[in-house]
Amino acid sequence: MPIRLILDFLAAVGQRAWFFGATCVAAPRALRRPALIVEQVFFVGSVSVILIGVGGLFVGLVLALQFYTALSRFGATSSLGGLVALALLRELGPVLTALLFAGRAGTSLASELGLMRATRQIDAMEVMAVDPMRRIVAPRFLAGIVSMPLLAGIFSAMGILGAYLVGVKMMGLDPGVFWSSMQHEVSFHSDFVNGLIKSAVFGAACTLIAVYEGFHARPSAEGVGQATTRSVVISSMAILALDFILTAFMY
Amino acid sequence: MRQSSVLEVTTGLFVVLGIAALFYLATQTTDYRTVSGSQSYIVRAYFNNVGGLHVGAPVQMGGVTVGRVVGIHYSMKRYQAVIRMALEDRDAHIPSDSTASILTQGVLGQQYVGISPGGAPTFLKNGSTIHFTQSAIILEHLLGQLLTHGSSGKGK
Numbered sequence: 001m002p003i004r005l006i007l008d009f010l011a012a013v014g015q016r017a018w019f020f021g022a023t024c025v026a027a028p029r030a031l032r033r034p035a036l037i038v039e040q041v042f043f044v045g046s047v048s049v050i051l052i053g054v055g056g057l058f059v060g061l062v063l064a065l066q067f068y069t070a071l072s073r074f075g076a077t078s079s080l081g082g083l084v085a086l087a088l089l090r091e092l093g094p095v096l097t098a099l100l101f102a103g104r105a106g107t108s109l110a111s112e113l114g115l116m117r118a119t120r121q122i123d124a125m126e127v128m129a130v131d132p133m134r135r136i137v138a139p140r141f142l143a144g145i146v147s148m149p150l151l152a153g154i155f156s157a158m159g160i161l162g163a164y165l166v167g168v169k170m171m172g173l174d175p176g177v178f179w180s181s182m183q184h185e186v187s188f189h190s191d192f193v194n195g196l197i198k199s200a201v202f203g204a205a206c207t208l209i210a211v212y213e214g215f216h217a218r219p220s221a222e223g224v225g226q227a228t229t230r231s232v233v234i235s236s237m238a239i240l241a242l243d244f245i246l247t248a249f250m251y
Numbered sequence: 252m253r254q255s256s257v258l259e260v261t262t263g264l265f266v267v268l269g270i271a272a273l274f275y276l277a278t279q280t281t282d283y284r285t286v287s288g289s290q291s292y293i294v295r296a297y298f299n300n301v302g303g304l305h306v307g308a309p310v311q312m313g314g315v316t317v318g319r320v321v322g323i324h325y326s327m328k329r330y331q332a333v334i335r336m337a338l339e340d341r342d343a344h345i346p347s348d349s350t351a352s353i354l355t356q357g358v359l360g361q362q363y364v365g366i367s368p369g370g371a372p373t374f375l376k377n378g379s380t381i382h383f384t385q386s387a388i389i390l391e392h393l394l395g396q397l398l399t400h401g402s403s404g405k406g407k
Contacts, residue, residue: 042258046265085280150269157272160280178278187307188281196273 019212022133023141030138037146044105044140044207049154051104052097056155058189059092060084060162068171077171081178082185084163084184085156089186089195090251091154094148095243096203101148102235106210109140110231113214116225122215137211141204147194148203153213156195194250202239209235291318291337292377296351296364301332302387303362304353310336310364314343320364336364338375346371352385362387 030036063084071077116122125132143165160182167173186192210231217227301323310318318338327335348369355362366381367398375381 038262039258041266044263046261046271049265049268051392089280147265150266150273153273153276156276160276163340182280185401186281188277192277239360 004236015216016148016212018053020208023137023208023211026131026138027132027142030142033139036135037142040139040143041147044101044109044143045151048101048104048147048151051100052151052155053158055096055100056088056158057162059096059155060088061166063087063092063159064163064166068167077167077173078177079181079185080167080173081163082181084167084185085160086183086191088126088156088159089191091150091243091247093159094195094199094202095239097152097155097199098148098206098239099236101151101203102206102210102232102239105144106145106206106231106235107228109207110214110217110228111212111224113211114217114227117215117217118192118224120214120219132215137215140211141207144203144207145200146203148206152195152199169232190251194246197241198246198250201233201242205238205242206235209238257305273281290340291339292343292375293321294336294377294379294381295333296336296352296381296384297326297329297331297333298351298384298386299331300386301334302353302389304334304364304387305362308363310338310366312366312368317366330340334364343352343374345375347373347375347379348383349375349381350383350385351381353387355388 045165064080067075067080067083071080071083113122116136122132126133132158164175164178168175168178212232213227213234217223267327275381304320304323306320307321310320318336321337322335324333324335325331338353345366348368348371350367352365352367353362354365358362369383371394
């Protein structure tokens with residue numbers, strides 16, 4: 001029954017598009033309750049800082065080691081700083097942060113909302129004439145858009161610190177050469193700003209997918225588990241696909 | 252109350268940390284300062300061949316960056332490539348008979364525009380043109396010349 005499968009697929013896409021639209025409509029009204037958004041920035045952002053910081057540090061260390069051995073063959077180790085900063089700001093910072101975010105914050109969002117659905121808290125809200133889109137979904141969505149660029153910034157800064165430790169402290173590069181090659185290679189508009197835009201888009205996509213899966217979870221223990229798994233799988237694929245599309249448009 | 256204040260402090264810490272990281276990245280690791288520093292003025296120069304020069308390449312005087320290339324086009328009136336350079340205002344005293352040449356950093360490095368100052372009493376202004384130019388050296392042409400000279404030398 002391939003037609004049946006195609007119809008199911010189209011329905012799934014359509015449901016997500018409707019959910020996205022409803023969230024966008026609810027988002028401006030959710031801005032009137034900034035306390036809810038701040039609370040969610042804590043739950044999706046602050047709790048991820050240590051994971052993101054440590055992750056960024058190790059990615060920077062590994063990148064610098066790899067680039068150093070490759071560049072030393074051509075005697076071009078002086079461009080290590082620029083290469084690491086470009087790789088982090090353009091691609092690795094936003095993408096890896098989003099993947100870690102999907103695992104750390106996305107899963108907790110999906111299971112939280114799944115449990116809310118399973119324990120009928122969402123139904124109770126609707127009965128009390130509280131719009132769950134406005135009260136639950138939109139603040140989390142906005143918090144994701146705010147948190148992700150900040151997290152990606154922390155990731156990239158820690159990565160550059162890691163590259164500095166390996167390049168300058170371990171391998172003995174000149175610190176002046178390291179930093180100036182960075183300032184020479186990296187452009188403010190095309191690299192830094194585009195990286196920020198990318199991570200904001202990833203933040204929106206990640207939280208939206210996680211919240212959708214949790215919101216529409218089957219109201220059982222098994223259903224919550226499946227929703228959590230699906231949110232990680234779909235978010236990861238969406239991040240990598242979106243990254244390709246955004247990179248193709250931006251550069 | 253205690254719970255919420257801990258929550259607020261941690262959230263504030265996260266936001267401050269994130270903004271500090273972004274600010275640090277923007278100002279320390281990018282070319283932000285050289286792009287949006289002082290006011291700049293635009294100067295034009297015509298070249299027979301710009302080689303591998305591209306937009307954003309530095310304009311240097313004596314090895315110091317004084318501006319950037321902001322546009323490269325082909326002029327159908329003069330049948331030459333025309334580049335537009337944004338020069339920083341603090342260096343506004345470049346003689347109008349200066350020479351612009353397209354040079355290469357190192358053997359395989361990036362190409363940049365080097366300006367060597369002339370001796371005229373008038374200075375370049377916004378919109379003026381540098382008349383003395385020296386095109387990029389194309390490695391293939393150089394090799395071609397070397398080969399033909401080498402073979403003709405052998406023939407004699």
